[in-house]
Each structure stands twice: as C-alpha cells, then as structure tokens.
Amino acid sequence: MSELGDDDVTVDVDAWQGDACVGVVSAAGDRARQLLGLRVLVGTRDACGECEVCRAGGASVCLLAKARVRGKQTTAFARWVVPLQDGLELPVPAAAAVAGDVALAYTSYARTSVSAADSVVVVGKSPVTRFLVEILRAKGITPTVVVEGDDRAWTDWLAARGAVIAALATREDARAKVRDAIATQGRGVRPTRVIATSGASADLACQLAHRRGTLTLLPTALSGLDVGLAAQLEVTIIGVAREHPDLIVEVAAMCAKGEIDLAAGISLEPGAPTCSYVSIP
Incomplete structure (x- = not known):
C-alpha cells in the first residue's frame, strides 16, 4: 500500500x-x-x-x-x-x-426528519428496509410498509417488529391500501413521509406521496421516478446518496444496545x- x-x-x-x-x-x-x-x-x-x-x-x-x-x-x-x-x-x-447498509438506513431516517407525529410509509424490499424498520421502531415510530404480492416470511417479520403492513395484490390498489393501513393508527389517511429503499420502488413511492409531503430516495430507488408527478403535488424530494460518516457511531450504539438485530x-x-x-x- x-x-x-x-x-x-x-x-x-x-x-x-x-x-x-x-x-x-x-x-x-x-x-x-x-x-x-x-x-x-x-x-x-x-x-x-x-x-x-x-x-x-x-x-x-x-x-x-x-x-x-x-x-x-x-x-x-x-x-x-x-x-x-x-x-x-x-x-x-x-x-x-454497520458502516454500510445499517448506516445508510439510519441516514435515510435522519435526512427525512421523521417524528412520532408523522405517517411514515416505506416502499421496497431490501436489507435497508429491514434495518430502517428497526430504527423507526426504536425511535417510537410505527411505519407502514408496502408489501407487494404474497410474501409470507417478509410479512411475518414486519408484523413481529410492530410495522403496519399494506399488502398489495396489484399496484392499482396501492393508495387505498396504504390509506387504510395508516387509518388503523389513528393518524388520518395522509402519508406525510414516504421512503423508497430499493430498485423499481420509486415510481410506486411517488404515487403514494401526498401533496406537500416528502419523498426520500436511496440510490437504488431511482428507476421509473415520475418527477413531473412529484412537482405537481409539490412533493419535496430528499436524496440519500450514501451513509453519512458522522452517523455511523450513532447507529453502532443502537446495534450495541440491541435495538437493531445485526x-x-x-x-x-x-x-x-x-x-x-x-x-x-
């Protein structure tokens, strides 16, 4: 070297x-x-x-x-x-x-500025989704996670972690399914924060974003993004290119405390x- x-x-x-x-x-x-x-x-x-x-x-x-x-x-x-x-x-x-996918998940949480009062929707099936759900739950936030198709193992894991599941048979019923899932939490029906974590999930996430809400995109979630639709709804797009180095120590502490099942x-x-x-x- x-x-x-x-x-x-x-x-x-x-x-x-x-x-x-x-x-x-x-x-x-x-x-x-x-x-x-x-x-x-x-x-x-x-x-x-x-x-x-x-x-x-x-x-x-x-x-x-x-x-x-x-x-x-x-x-x-x-x-x-x-x-x-x-x-x-x-x-x-x-x-x-911890310095990779886990820190990326934590950076997406931090950049989205999520609070317990927000209705958070996570779109995409990936390791980052897994860690993000655990981070949100540790922060006292109950996310609604979109699950496409019959995916029993993933659905069971999410339910065991306390996430609310919006199960989609087709994407055409996505908005109604997410609205119903959010309503079960007593937070109205408007998703104020939508986070897309995997490839091909950005288009669906953009459709779910509410007027003047936020849409957080990771690098793998760019395929099919309809920027025009986001602009029409005045959705604020937040990009997360990679983990922030200052946040690695914070998420390492969460892992050490057992809040994330590493x-x-x-x-x-x-x-x-x-x-x-x-x-x-």
Missing part, C-alpha cells in the same frame, strides 16, 4: 459489506497513532472534511471524497473510522454492515433479499 498520510490508518479487514468494512488498525500516521491495534468500522468513502460541502454537513456527497479500495487491507481517513470499544463492541463479521440482518451468502451480504477477504 502507498505511504500513509499523517491522518490515515491502514486497516486489516475482517469483513466487507459493499464498500464498508470492519477490521483492525495495523498502521497509522503520526496524528492517528491512538488507533493502532483497535478494531474499527470504516465507511464506504473518505470525505475530505474541509470543503464547502463538508462544512455544510454534506460529507456524504463530498466532491473530493476518496473511494474505498477493497482488499485484505484498506486505507482510511482516521477522522471517520469508529473504534469498537467502550461499549461499542460488535460481533464480527456482522459489524461490517446478526439476523446479515448473510454470508449473496442473494438474500432482506439481508446484507457480508464477505470475508
């Missing part, structure tokens, strides 16, 4: 989840030596932390960010790594997902639709 900068660390990787990882710091620059020997979470990219975008809170979309290089080792900016110590000890290899949410085999794939280098 190239020579380390004063603020960089080399991490011997235990496991990857996408471009996020967990591992042990084996080398450190002069200003990062306190991290030597510690197991840390590493996010998907290294923001510069100094540009105008970063200073405005946009580290997740920093124009000068360095992409993560995958392998048995990786180099990271010490500012953004999260040491797993002092109560943040998490199981390996599952911890790799072990059940990962898979060591690819292809599980609602579990994050974790690989060993």
Whole structure:
C-alpha cells in the first residue's frame, strides 16, 4: 500500500459489506497513532472534511471524497473510522454492515426528519428496509410498509417488529391500501413521509406521496421516478446518496444496545433479499 498520510490508518479487514468494512488498525500516521491495534468500522468513502460541502454537513456527497479500495487491507481517513470499544463492541463479521447498509438506513431516517407525529410509509424490499424498520421502531415510530404480492416470511417479520403492513395484490390498489393501513393508527389517511429503499420502488413511492409531503430516495430507488408527478403535488424530494460518516457511531450504539438485530440482518451468502451480504477477504 502507498505511504500513509499523517491522518490515515491502514486497516486489516475482517469483513466487507459493499464498500464498508470492519477490521483492525495495523498502521497509522503520526496524528492517528491512538488507533493502532483497535478494531474499527470504516465507511464506504473518505470525505475530505474541509470543503464547502463538508462544512455544510454534506460529507456524504463530498466532491473530493476518496473511494474505498477493497482488499485484505484498506486505507482510511482516521477522522471517520469508529473504534469498537467502550461499549461499542460488535460481533464480527456482522459489524461490517454497520458502516454500510445499517448506516445508510439510519441516514435515510435522519435526512427525512421523521417524528412520532408523522405517517411514515416505506416502499421496497431490501436489507435497508429491514434495518430502517428497526430504527423507526426504536425511535417510537410505527411505519407502514408496502408489501407487494404474497410474501409470507417478509410479512411475518414486519408484523413481529410492530410495522403496519399494506399488502398489495396489484399496484392499482396501492393508495387505498396504504390509506387504510395508516387509518388503523389513528393518524388520518395522509402519508406525510414516504421512503423508497430499493430498485423499481420509486415510481410506486411517488404515487403514494401526498401533496406537500416528502419523498426520500436511496440510490437504488431511482428507476421509473415520475418527477413531473412529484412537482405537481409539490412533493419535496430528499436524496440519500450514501451513509453519512458522522452517523455511523450513532447507529453502532443502537446495534450495541440491541435495538437493531445485526446478526439476523446479515448473510454470508449473496442473494438474500432482506439481508446484507457480508464477505470475508
């Protein structure tokens, strides 16, 4: 690997989840030596932390960010790594997902500015949906989750977590099904916050967004988005490009407290639709 900068660390990787990882710091620059020997979470990219975008809170979309290089080792900016110590000890290899899909789910929650008074609708079947539901429930929020088709295992898991389910036979009845699901919570019938988490879910999510509500989109939820419809309804679109590095420590604490079932949410085999794939280098 190239020579380390004063603020960089080399991490011997235990496991990857996408471009996020967990591992042990084996080398450190002069200003990062306190991290030597510690197991840390590493996010998907290294923001510069100094540009105008970063200073405005946009580290997740920093124009000068360095992409993560995958392998048995990786180099990271010490500012953004999260040491797993002092109560943040998490199981390996599952911890790799904390800086990846779990932090992405938490970022979508934070960017949407959800409160307990909101009617929140989640559209899409994905690992991020799974973690987002657990985050919302831990915050005292009951989401309505749209389930398309006969998906008993997914429906049972959602119900066990306290989510309200809007089961769709076809997309034509989506608005009515979601309205009825929200009504069971005594919150009227208007979905004030809609979050799309997976591919091909944006179009349906846009149809469900209420006038002057918000629609939060993750990178995988862009297919088929009808921006014109959103504009006609004065829907505010919130983009979540990737996890925000400042939020990784917060969601790690939720995992440490058991508010997120990390072990059940990962898979060591690819292809599980609602579990994050974790690989060993």
